[in-house]
Amino acid sequence: MSSEACCTCASLLSTIPPSYDEKTEKPARYERRLECCGRAICARCMTDNPRFATYCPFCQVSIVPSPLPQGLRDPPAYSPPPSPRPSHARLAASDGDDLPPAYSSHNPLQPPSEKSSGKDGEPAPDVLHFVDPAHDSISSLSLRYGVPANALRRTNNLYADNLIAARRTVLIPGEFYKGGVSLSPRPIEGEEEEIRKGKIRKWMVACKVSEYDIALMYLKQSDYDLESAIEAYKEDERWEKEHPLQAAKKGKSSAPQNSGRRRWGFGGGLTGQLS
DSSP: OTTOBOTTTOOBGGGSOOEEOTTTOSEEEOOEEOTTTOOEEOHHHHHHOGGGGTEETTTTEESSOOSSOOSOOOOOOOSOOOOSSOTTOOOOOOOGGGSOOOGGGGOTTSOOGGGSSOGGGOOOOOEEEEOOTTTOOHHHHHHHHTOOHHHHHHHHTOSSGGGGGGOSEEEEOTTTOOOOOOSSOSOTTOHHHHHHHHHHHHHHHHHTOOOHHHHHHHHHHTTTOHHHHHHHHHHHHHHHHHOHHHHHHTTOOOOOGGGSOOOOOSSGGGTTSOO
16 A cells, blocks of 8 residues: 555555644545445545545546536447448459550650651750840740750750840740740840941950940940941041040040040041040
8 A cells, every 4th residue: 555656646545644634633535436446536636636535536426416428439430331332333343555654754854756857857946045134044034935944054054043134035945945936036126226236346445445425325326337437437446546636635545445445536537526
């Protein structure tokens, strides 16, 4: 008995004194021995929870009449419920042709073997796509054309995705894209605007001038005739070399001739444009 413990608070029964009656000061309640399972509940637990005086929390039974169902109930069955399908119903016989194709044939990272080449067995050509910096990215182009992002980087020699913003065009590898039609076949700003910007870039390279406004002024004066604009600039440059004093009087800076920071010519066809 000394080593037995209460089944609810796990305290040794020998360490728990019985409860006493306040009037008679005699022991009023000792521990209770449960008839159903032989366990014991101490007097302190029955004082804190009077229900333990008539109820076994382990066997879930009461020694007094109770409207609740008594005793432990069996756990529910773990077997699955019967199928609601009628017994006379049968599954339709599956045909081999109706089976889904293998996953590898739908793998977008590897082109299908039957479409790996174009006409007469030749590889499909790459497609030119004009880049829209505001909307195009490696991820968006990969989704629009159904081409892996790594294939786009490899075809266009892009080691970083943000470099596509500096490109005017990119190539869509025909190895993966079999549509043959570009989703952006023309420059975003139009053919004429693209030709105009191309002439400006060519003039700046030919004349070794980095100022965009200077290139634009020379091309406008020559009605965007690239050769005439380059020749006009070179004539102004020769005139400045031949007349350094006059150029200095008109505000010519003392910068080196090959520095590219000119103030427009003071001779030739564009004499005194800004004087």
